[in-house]
Amino acid sequence: MAKMTPIRSQYLRIKKAYPGAIVLFRLGDFYETFDEDAKLAARELEITLTSREMGKGLRVPLAGIPYHALDGYLAKLVSKGYKVAICEQMTPASGRGLVAREVVRVVTPGTVVETALLQGKANNYLAAVVAEADEAGLAYVDITTSEFATTQLPSSSLALELGRLQPAEVIVPEGFDSPDLLPFALTRLEGRWFDVETARQRLLDHFQAATLEGYGCAHLPLAIRAAGAILHYLEGTQKPALGQLGRLTTYTTQSFMVLDAHTRNNLELFQGSRWGTATGSLLSVIDLTRTAMGGRLLRRWLGQPLLNLEELVQRQDAIHWFYAHAMPRARVMSLLGQVADLERLINRVRGNIASPRELISLCRGLELIPEIMKNLDSAPEELKPCPETVELIHRAIAEAPGASPGEGTVIKAGFSAELDELRELARNAKAYLANLERQERERTGIKSLKVGYNKVFGYYIEVSRPNLPQVPADYIRKQTLTEAERFFTPQLKEYESAILNAQERINELETNLFRQVCQQVASQGERILASARALAWLDVVASLAEVAVRYGYTRPRLTHGDEIIIRGGRHPVVERFLGEGEFIPNDTYLSNKDAQLIILTGPNMSGKSTYIRQVALIVLLAQIGSFVPAQEATIGLVDRIFTRVGLRDDIPAGQSTFMVEMVETAHILNNATPRSLVILDEIGRGTSTYDGISIAQAVAEYIHNHPHLGTKTLFATHYHELTGLAAMLPRVKNFNVAVAEEGGKVVFLHKIIPGGSDRSYGIHVAQLAGLPRSVVYRAQEVLSQLEADRQHKPSPKPPPALQLPLLGPGSPILEELQRLDIDSMTPLEAITKLYELQRKARESQA
Known part of the structure; x- marks a missing residue:
């Protein structure tokens, strides 16, 4: 067996402690990976795989990255779901003995703290899930913002909540599997860490509490198990983050409107379908926030519309104040634009990873709080100035500090008398050395004499070989070169010692002072965090007020009733892509009593899909507290928005387009309530015409007639036969999109009017799409023939179709x-x- 080097033994010991992580092992100016880690890193990071001898006859695979390029490579590994253990050198490399090394943190997708790896306006959640029978526990945390929450919910709702949170990483017990977890990066822990008593005690110890009653989860065992498992996981990966979790929120999903993944995608809340980015999404239109923390809060509001009327009215009142006060709104938004991400900055300070420049950014944000408060009639209760913290940072930290403490340029002069003395000593010594070269040239008569410095030999006097006879007797030889000799003098050695000792002491003292300042700032962490959250709230309501003013939104009237009344409604996203005044507004009336189900017919490209989506978006905006794109609106709160829109298949699941459509429709019919809003766009297109019409009519009848359903529904269809339902079912109303025909050409008016439509103008749309002229002409011929055939043979209609006499004898x-x-x-x-x-x-x- 080959004998290993000490460094190889050290690496294997550390790797054994972190078997599931890629260990980045610091060697000088590089982070090295070895063995299988090296092969993986070379493949994923596209770097060179080489080898290194680490014992007699022992060569191991090696791949390394420069230490200064860590963030970029770390981002690649974490984005692909890998865990990375950062192993640093803990003692200076002296050339004598093995350098001490240890893992300082484990970076996983859900525990990233590096600013460069985070999205400013999106949370980075770590979640934990545990399930038992028909219930599940779900806890989540964002260690960069101190958000920590837990809930207990039906297992059937787990996928919905995970879909809303979009956690970067999910912790589950070993052996636990669920289709709901497939889209996420999973980390499996031993089941004992999810034990209810173990988890309860961990939570009690963490919060130094005697009971969990005050946290609202004392009688929710699954919620406790999930939250306790998160704390255990953080202790092993990001232990400093534990001190930042000062509170636990217990919530219920029943407080919010439910938005499943289909609805979020179909309504394009966070991503536009065309490019798969934020462009073209509802968020891109309403997000005028000036801070990263405000952007994150708005995203949470949009993903969790409220069902609490009182809280919604409070949001509306706040938005209305900014809406009505233009000057304060402009001033507050301008000031907020100068505020850094205080939530994440204070947590970096509390985690002892903040840089001096980040401390200055924190200070500048806190300085603006009094000025922001001056522009408000009443500030949020949590928003409080922090004058002591601002004064401390001003007094301690230089205005333009170095990138890291220990460079001698971070602590401001006057803050530490000892540091000032050391700096003065170092300056005097450096001034002596600066004059030494001139003095020695004059004293020795050697014009080419030089005074220099390197890290190995320190300060020296260099004399070229021809001038060696002129060297004074007090010069002591230090180093021999090919063309010169290097010397020192007792006085030079004395000053060198003074400079080096002073600089070393300066670096050490400055680092300690910076840490002390950070600890003092961190002691005010909860207060600063509360103010940061208040600023985020102000940012969101001011932003939504600016949206309302800029785009002509109005305040909707919210009720507990079942009516949705919209006058002059507009699609908030589509209208932004059109010229001023080009979007055609439309009215809407929905009511469980008399206008429960609207059958909407009309040509392709006439705007049916835009219209039904805009109704859903107006309702959703109203239920985050926002003003809405309409002349006026009355919105009866809905508990859920369902959408069945578009054609797509699910090849991995082995589902055809039609099967996907039916599965989604079944989901709606089985889960909607009388308080829901349902958007159906072209049910039954994925099969034959007769089957499609039959299914579409049966679905419409079920929604209308089922005693536990009766939900408000907008049903866009090309099956004109469905317009007959309005004569049979009392709460069905027909509407169509108006079309004008001028000189053989079709003009889409995009206006929703009462009544049904009996034409689709599909060939006209095909012509607009650029189909070859011969194809268009041939299609017209086929259509004419089919219509002629229908005149001789009754067209198929859903039963019944017979006209019957009055009820009586023999009826x-x-x-x-x-x-x-x-x-x-x-x-x-x-x-x-x-x-x-x-x-x-x-x-x-x-």
Whole structure:
């Protein structure tokens, strides 16, 4: 067996402690990886894989990166789901003995703290999940902002909540699997860390509490298990972050409108479908926030619309104040634009990883709080100036400090008498050395004499070989070169010692002083964090007020009723891509009592999809407290928005386009309530025409008739046969998109008007899309032939289609009633049949 070098033994010991992580092992100016880690790093980072001898006859794979390029390479590894252990040199390299090394932190997707690896306006959540029977516990934390929350929820709601949070990493017990977790980077922990008593005690110890009653989770065992597991995981990866978690929020998902992944995508809340980026999304339109923390809060609001009317009105009132006060709004937004990310800065200070420049940024943000408060009638209670912290940083830290402490340029003169004395000593010694070369040239007569310095030999006097006879007797030889000799004098050695000792002491003292200042600032962490959150809230409401003024939004009236009344509504995103006044506004009336289901027909490209989406977006904006793009609006709060929009397949799941459509429709029918809003766009397109019409009508009837459903629905369709439902079902209303035909050309008016439509103008749209002229002409010929055939043969319509006489002796209606097997009918089938018979009777009387 080959004998290993000491450094190899050191590496293997450290690697054994972190088997699941890539160990970046600091060697001088490089972070090196070895063995399988090296092969992986070379592949993922596209760096050279080489080898190194680490014992007689022992060569191991090696791949390294420069220490100053760490963040860029770290980002690549973490974004691909890898865990990385950063192993630093803990003692200076003296050339004698093995340098001490240890892992200072483990970076995982959910525990990133490096600013360069984080999105400014998005949280980076670490979540923990545990499930048992029909319930699940979910906890999440963002260690960069100190947000720590937990909940216990039905297992069926787990995917929805994870979809909202989009955690970068999810911790689960070993052996736990769920389809809900497939999209996320998973970390598995031993099940014992999810034990309820172990987790409870960890939470009590962390918060130094005797009970969890005050945190709202004392009787939620799954919520406790998830939260306790997160604390255990952080202790092993980012232990400094534990001190930043000062509170735990217990919440319930029933307080918020539910938005599933389909709805978030179909309504393009956070990403536009065209480019897959924020461009074209609702967030891109309403996000005029000036701070990163305000941007994160707005994103959370958009992902969690409220159901609490009182809280919504409070948000509306705050937005209205800024809406009505233009000058204070402009001034506050301008000041907020100068505020750095205080949430993350104070946590970097508390984690002892802040740089001097970040401390200055924190100070400048805190300085602006009094000025912001002057521009408000009433400031949030949590917003408090921090004059002591501002004064401390001003007094201690230089205005333009170096990048890191220990460079001698961080602590301001006058803050430490000892540091000032050392700096003066160093300056005097350097001034002596600066004059020494001139003095020695004059004393010795050697014009080429030089005074220099290097890290190995220190300060020296260099004399070229021809001038060696002129060297004074007090010169002591230090180093021999090919063309010169280097000397020192007792006095030079004395000053060298003074300079080096002073500089070393300066660096050490400055580092200690900086840490002391950070500790003093960190002691005010909770107060600063509260102010940061208050500033984020102000940023959001001022931003939404600016949106309302800039884009012509109005304050909606919110109620607990079941009506949605919109006058002059507009699509908030589409109108931004059109010229001023080009978007055609439309009205909407939905009510569970008399206008529950709107059947919307009209040509392709006429604006049906835009219209039904805009209604959903207006409702959603109203329920985050925002003003809405309409002349006026009354919104009865909805508990959930469902959308079934677009055609797509799911190849990994083995589902065709039509199967995906049916699965999503089934999800809506099984989960919607009378308080929900449903958006259906072209149900039944993925199969044959007859099947599609049949399914579409059956879905519409089910939504209308089911006693536990009856939800407000906008149903856009090309199946004009569905317009007949309005005559049969009392809460169904027909609307269509107006079209004008001028000189054989079709003009889309984009106006929603009452009544049904019987044409789709599909060939006209095909022509606009650029299909070859011969294809368009041929399509017109085929259409004409099909329409001629229909005149000779009745077109298929969903049953029933017979005109029946009045109910009486020998009446077909009476005969139909007598044939009914009432005992075998479901309540839904019975009420549908009753509506049908009522319609037949009325038609017979007409």
